[in-house]
Each structure stands twice: as C-alpha cells, then as structure tokens.
Amino acid sequence: MKPLWWIGLVALLAVPLLDLLLPASWQIAGAMPKVFVFAIAALGVTVATGWGGLLHLGSAAFLAIGAYTYAVLTAPVFPFAIGFWPGLGAALVAGAVTGVLLGLPTARLRGDYLAIVTLGLGEIIQDVMRNLEPITKGAQGLSSLPGPAVPFAPPDAGWPGFYLYLGLLLAVVALLSRMRRSRLGRAMVAVREDEIAARCCAVDAGRTAVVAMAVAGALGALAGGLWAALYHSSNDPSTYDFSMSIMILGIAIIGGLGSPIGALVGALLLGGFSLVVLDRLATAMGGSVSDNVLMQPNNWKFLVYGLALILVMRLRPGGLCEEPKG
Amino acid sequence: MTWELLASILIIGLTNGLIISLVALGYTMVYGIVELINFAHGDLVMLGSFLALTCIALSGVHGDGSWLTIGALLVVVPIFTAAVNWAVERFAYRPIRSAPKLTVLVTAIGVSFVFVNLGLFWGGLPLDAFGGGRAAAAAKDVPELIGYANLLGAGCPIRITAKEILVVGITVPLLLGLTWFVRCTRLGTAMRAVAQDPVAARLMGIDVDRIISTTFVIGGALAGVAAVIWCVFNNTVFFTMGFRIGIDAFTAAVLGGIGNLPGAVLGGLLIGLVRALCEGAIDGGGQWVNTAVFAVLIAVLVFRPTGLLGARVREKV
Structure with a gap:
C-alpha cells in the first residue's frame, strides 16, 4: 500500500477522536457507519462487475435480503431472536445462496441481458417484501432489532459501532485484495477480458460467473444486515430500490471499478456527500424550512451525483483509483 | 372469467402496451446503433410530460374535446424532447463513444439522474x-383533454373511450411509418448499415455521426409523442415517473430482442397484456404486477437468451 493510503486510514481512525473537539451539530462519526455499509455493498459490485464483468443493477435486492434475514431472525416479535453476530452470519449465507440461485439460470446471459435480470430481481424483491405481510410486516418493516454488539464495549457509546463497521469493512477489503490475486480472482478477470481465451485455458466460465454472483450476493447481504442493525429496523421495502442499487454501482465506479480501495474512496466521496454533508447542510439550514425547491440541500443530490458520474467518466474513465493493467 | 372482463383487459393491456412500445422503440433504436442502454430515455418522457403540463397550464385551453391542444402538444413536445436527446448525444455520449461500453452506460445513468433532478x-x-x-415532489394532475364517455353507448359492458381511439390512432400509424422509414428510405438503410458495422458503413461513404444523431432525434421525438399520450391517458405526472416507464419499456425492448424494431413493439404489447391480466384477472394481483413482468422476462431470457425476435449472433474469435 502507498503511504497516502496509510495517511487516509489514520485520518479515518481518528474521526471519533476529532468529533470530541467539535460541537454536536458538526459531529460525523455517528453517520459514518452508513457510509461503511455502502462501501461493503459496493465491494460486492467490485467483484461481480469489476472483476466478473457482470453488470449488476440489483445490488439493493441483496441488501434487502440481508436486512430482512437479519430482521426476521433477530426481531423480538419472532421466536428466533438469535442476536447480532449469528444474524449477520445468516444474512451472509442467505445472500450467497440467492447469488447462486440467480447465477445458475443466468450464467448463459451476458452484458445487458444479465443487467436487466439483476434489475428485475431488485423490483421483484421489493414486491415480495412488501406483500409477504405475515413475515415482513409489509410497508412498515420489522423494527426493534438489536443493534451492533461489540464485546467489552460500553453499550451506549457511538465509537464501538464506528470501529466495528470500519473493522469489518477493512477486513473485507483485505480479503478481496487477496482474492483478486488468487486463482479465482484471476479466472474472473480472464473471463471478463476474453471468455473464449479463458475457456481455452481450462477456466470454467459458467462456474466463475456463479461464484462471482455468490460473492457479490454475500457482501450485499452482509451490508444489508449491518444496515438493518444500524437502524434497528428492516426499513420500508422501497428503501431498497433502483436508486440505491445505482448509488452502490456509482460508488464502485467512481472509486475505480475493480479496485477494493477504490470502493472505499468512492463510498467516502458519494456516501459522505449524501449521508453526511447534505444532512449537515440541511440541519444547518434547518430553522427555516423553505417551500422553495431550490433551497433544500437534499433536492440537489441527484444533480450532483449525475454530474459527478458524467464528469468522472469523461475525465478519468477508469475511476479515481484505477486498477493497473496487467 | 366473463368475456366482457376479458375484452376490457385486452383493451387496457393493448393500449398501455402501445404506449410502452413507443418508448421501447427509442431504447431499441439507440441500442441497435450504438449498443448503449440509454438509461435517460424514460426520464426524457418525464421531461416531455412536464412540458406538456406546463403548456396546458399556461395556455389554459383544456376540457373535453380539446383536440387542438392535443395537436399543438404533439408538435411542441416531440420537438423539445428530440432537441434534448440530440444535445445529450452530442455533448455527453459522442465524446466518449470509443470508450468501453460500461463508461457510456454510466454516463447515461448520470444523464438520467440529472434529468430526474431537473x-x-x-x-x-x-x-x-x-x-x-x-x-x-408531489404528483401533479393533468387537466382532462378528452372525456370519458363510452363510445359504444352508456350501457355497454365494454368501455372504449376517445382516449383509446387516440392512442391507437397515433401510435399505430407512427409504428408503421417508422417501419417503412427504416426499411425503405435511404436514411433508414444507412441506419441499418451503421447498426450492422459502423466501420464498413463509413467506408461506404455514410456519415456515421449524422446517422447516430438522427437516431437519437427520432427516438427523442417518439418519447415526446409518448409523453403527450401519457398525459392525456393517465392525467398525472411526477418527477420519478420516468423510471417506471423506462423499466417497462426497456424490459419490452429486451423481451422482444434488443435492437429489433418489431421485437420492441411485440415486447411492449406483451408487457401491457401481462400487466393488465395480472391486475384485472387475478385477485390481489395488483401488488404483484412488477413481479409478473419480470418473471415473464426471466423465463423468456432463460430459454431464449437473445429475446423473442433477437437474432442469435455467433461470437467471433
């Protein structure tokens, strides 16, 4: 890793300490775990789209699966109540299984056809979660879920959650960096670059695609479980809509598709902008809630995203942390 | 199911299917020629609908039988959407046309976000x-331009209003005209040549940039027509409607075989019918409409990976 990354990492680790110096309305450590969740979800896209070349437009579906698996298994209204860590594990497994189920029938599809199937999954999951009322409680979602449990930490403090989520994120980044260099990671990239040549080198292209979907699904669902734990609720099913999938894809792309650290950088930029900066701006202007559509910071979100995507693609198509060729 | 119910479902399904087809044609034409899913296309319909509502509101001419207003809108709105689509191609897509497909696709998503925000x-x-x-952010009501009177007589169990006649009367000639244009005119032949092989087309003396611009202009104009019909038929506009329309239309294009013009129309009609059947014929089916549409799509793609009418192209080594 370059020295710059180390500086960035130390700065990130110091955020809760810096917060102690700032007035309450400017503290950001509380909002940062959401950004880390988006980074983990974007890492799933890094595997499927960046390495496997499978355009993934339905990552929010996997977040929904993870969030609802976690919610059903930990909610007090159901008899399971297995707690934070087992719930997270179950979400991970559910995501991986869904990824395999999606990957098996669609392993033949490539490019845009696969893209629309993943997009369709995103729409179907929203319908399912909304309509299976006895299990998912419909539009309300399941609430009163246990939050992140950190051993030996005071239960009410904000910083254990911050470091827990950051630690999980860094663990995933480290794991994926290893995976990229492994036989599996190289096989994925080989299939992306030239499927026929990869097949000639005895790479099972179909199996590689299914594994890529499974890994992406597992990471998406892990992010979903973490998301639900953060909100103590599975949220309304329409949270997991297409714009969430696109935000996750945008994070992976702006950072540099295929680069795990890029996903982290992208999440800090896009997620930090929408979840931290806009939020703080809105609070700062909060006293005077205006009818004027232009005066609400949140209304500028999509314009800024859109222009950011267009400009990054125009000026630096490989993303901010482009994966070196070769 | 009674035959009256079935007939009403067919009418609803086919009219909605025709509107979807109009938008789907914009997707499929652009895809056929530059292999780009133009994500912003549905949102272009949304912008067109906002223009239509603004025109109606400013002119103040509405109420049953405002055929003149509809005629004026059918001129103004398509010109606007065609110009916007032309500008987007010229300033957003053209500079990166030789970049990898994903780069252009992400740019299209960016354009879509900008449109939504506008x-x-x-x-x-x-x-x-x-x-x-x-x-x-709230949905806006569009004033009524045509009445709801049943043309088959007030007592008839099947309803056909002037709205359905308008949809069919505008879309069917447009679809036929477009087919004729692409098959028989010089420009249409050039478009098909560019879609097949841009390099070879350029060698034959075709101005590829101009053909691509023309494609975006035609697709944009179709989106404008679809926007006017949407306003007249559904009487509501909201800033996220482009996403819903875009998903249906794009699914229709893929279902029929993306890049294939008759395929887009077939796909649009099929999706309109599936939606209407799911809503009308199944108890509580209204909640599962999106699931039904995508289940059909996935089933078709699993057995025919290139869509219903899409040609199976052997990959070159």
Whole structure:
C-alpha cells in the first residue's frame, strides 16, 4: 500500500477522536457507519462487475435480503431472536445462496441481458417484501432489532459501532485484495477480458460467473444486515430500490471499478456527500424550512451525483483509483 | 372469467402496451446503433410530460374535446424532447463513444439522474397547475383533454373511450411509418448499415455521426409523442415517473430482442397484456404486477437468451 493510503486510514481512525473537539451539530462519526455499509455493498459490485464483468443493477435486492434475514431472525416479535453476530452470519449465507440461485439460470446471459435480470430481481424483491405481510410486516418493516454488539464495549457509546463497521469493512477489503490475486480472482478477470481465451485455458466460465454472483450476493447481504442493525429496523421495502442499487454501482465506479480501495474512496466521496454533508447542510439550514425547491440541500443530490458520474467518466474513465493493467 | 372482463383487459393491456412500445422503440433504436442502454430515455418522457403540463397550464385551453391542444402538444413536445436527446448525444455520449461500453452506460445513468433532478426543480415552478410550487415532489394532475364517455353507448359492458381511439390512432400509424422509414428510405438503410458495422458503413461513404444523431432525434421525438399520450391517458405526472416507464419499456425492448424494431413493439404489447391480466384477472394481483413482468422476462431470457425476435449472433474469435 502507498503511504497516502496509510495517511487516509489514520485520518479515518481518528474521526471519533476529532468529533470530541467539535460541537454536536458538526459531529460525523455517528453517520459514518452508513457510509461503511455502502462501501461493503459496493465491494460486492467490485467483484461481480469489476472483476466478473457482470453488470449488476440489483445490488439493493441483496441488501434487502440481508436486512430482512437479519430482521426476521433477530426481531423480538419472532421466536428466533438469535442476536447480532449469528444474524449477520445468516444474512451472509442467505445472500450467497440467492447469488447462486440467480447465477445458475443466468450464467448463459451476458452484458445487458444479465443487467436487466439483476434489475428485475431488485423490483421483484421489493414486491415480495412488501406483500409477504405475515413475515415482513409489509410497508412498515420489522423494527426493534438489536443493534451492533461489540464485546467489552460500553453499550451506549457511538465509537464501538464506528470501529466495528470500519473493522469489518477493512477486513473485507483485505480479503478481496487477496482474492483478486488468487486463482479465482484471476479466472474472473480472464473471463471478463476474453471468455473464449479463458475457456481455452481450462477456466470454467459458467462456474466463475456463479461464484462471482455468490460473492457479490454475500457482501450485499452482509451490508444489508449491518444496515438493518444500524437502524434497528428492516426499513420500508422501497428503501431498497433502483436508486440505491445505482448509488452502490456509482460508488464502485467512481472509486475505480475493480479496485477494493477504490470502493472505499468512492463510498467516502458519494456516501459522505449524501449521508453526511447534505444532512449537515440541511440541519444547518434547518430553522427555516423553505417551500422553495431550490433551497433544500437534499433536492440537489441527484444533480450532483449525475454530474459527478458524467464528469468522472469523461475525465478519468477508469475511476479515481484505477486498477493497473496487467 | 366473463368475456366482457376479458375484452376490457385486452383493451387496457393493448393500449398501455402501445404506449410502452413507443418508448421501447427509442431504447431499441439507440441500442441497435450504438449498443448503449440509454438509461435517460424514460426520464426524457418525464421531461416531455412536464412540458406538456406546463403548456396546458399556461395556455389554459383544456376540457373535453380539446383536440387542438392535443395537436399543438404533439408538435411542441416531440420537438423539445428530440432537441434534448440530440444535445445529450452530442455533448455527453459522442465524446466518449470509443470508450468501453460500461463508461457510456454510466454516463447515461448520470444523464438520467440529472434529468430526474431537473424534473424535481420543474415541479417546483410557481404555477397553479403545480400546486403553486409548494410540493415539488408531489404528483401533479393533468387537466382532462378528452372525456370519458363510452363510445359504444352508456350501457355497454365494454368501455372504449376517445382516449383509446387516440392512442391507437397515433401510435399505430407512427409504428408503421417508422417501419417503412427504416426499411425503405435511404436514411433508414444507412441506419441499418451503421447498426450492422459502423466501420464498413463509413467506408461506404455514410456519415456515421449524422446517422447516430438522427437516431437519437427520432427516438427523442417518439418519447415526446409518448409523453403527450401519457398525459392525456393517465392525467398525472411526477418527477420519478420516468423510471417506471423506462423499466417497462426497456424490459419490452429486451423481451422482444434488443435492437429489433418489431421485437420492441411485440415486447411492449406483451408487457401491457401481462400487466393488465395480472391486475384485472387475478385477485390481489395488483401488488404483484412488477413481479409478473419480470418473471415473464426471466423465463423468456432463460430459454431464449437473445429475446423473442433477437437474432442469435455467433461470437467471433
């Protein structure tokens, strides 16, 4: 890793300490775990789209699966109540299984056809979660879920959650960096670059695609479980809509598709902008809630995203942390 | 199921299917020629609908039988959407045309976001029709331009109103005209040549940039027509409607075999029918409409990976 990354990492680790110096309305450590969740979800896209070349437009579906698996298994209204860590594990497994189920029938599809199937999954999951009322409680979602449990930490403090989520994120980044260099990671990239040549080198292209979907699904669902734990609720099913999938894809792309650290950088930029900066701006202007559509910071979100995507693609198509060729 | 119910479902399904087809043609034409899913296309319909509502509100001419207003809208709105689509191609897509497909696709997603945000701002205009600009994100009602009177007589169990006649009367000639244009004219032949092989087309003396611009202009104009029909038929506009329309239309294009013009129409009609059947014929089916549409799509793609009418192209080594 370059020295710059180390500086960035130390700065990130110091955020809760810096917060102690700032007035309450400017503290950001509380909002940062959401950004880390988006980074983990974007890492799933890094595997499927960046390495496997499978355009993934339905990552929010996997977040929904993870969030609802976690919610059903930990909610007090159901008899399971297995707690934070087992719930997270179950979400991970559910995501991986869904990824395999999606990957098996669609392993033949490539490019845009696969893209629309993943997009369709995103729409179907929203319908399912909304309509299976006895299990998912419909539009309300399941609430009163246990939050992140950190051993030996005071239960009410904000910083254990911050470091827990950051630690999980860094663990995933480290794991994926290893995976990229492994036989599996190289096989994925080989299939992306030239499927026929990869097949000639005895790479099972179909199996590689299914594994890529499974890994992406597992990471998406892990992010979903973490998301639900953060909100103590599975949220309304329409949270997991297409714009969430696109935000996750945008994070992976702006950072540099295929680069795990890029996903982290992208999440800090896009997620930090929408979840931290806009939020703080809105609070700062909060006293005077205006009818004027232009005066609400949140209304500028999509314009800024859109222009950011267009400009990054125009000026630096490989993303901010482009994966070196070769 | 009674035959009256079945007939009503067929009418609803086919008219909605025709509107979807109009938008789907914009997707499929652009895809056929530059292999780009133009994500912003549905949102272009949304912008067109906002323009239509603004025109209706400013002119103040509405009420049953405002055929002149509809005629004027059918001129103004397609010109606007065609110009916007032309500008987007010229300034956003053309500079990166030789870049990898994903780069262009992400740019299209970016354009779509910009459109959505512009629609939100547009909805905040201080006009009475927009609720005085107080709730920019809320859905706006479009004043009625044609009445609901049943043309088959008030007692008839099957309803056919002037709205359905309008949809069929506009879309069917347009679809036929477009087919004729692409098959028989010089420009249409050039478009098919560019779609097949841009390099070879350029060697034959075809101005590829101009053909691509023309494609975006035609697709944009179709989106404008679809926007006017949407306003007349559904009487509501909201800034996220482009996403819903875009998904249906794009699914239709893929279902029929993306890049294939008759395929887009077939796909659009099929999706209209599936939606209507799911809503009308199944108890509580209204909640599962999106699931039904995508289940059909996935089933078709699993057995025919290139869509219903898509040609199976052997990959070259």
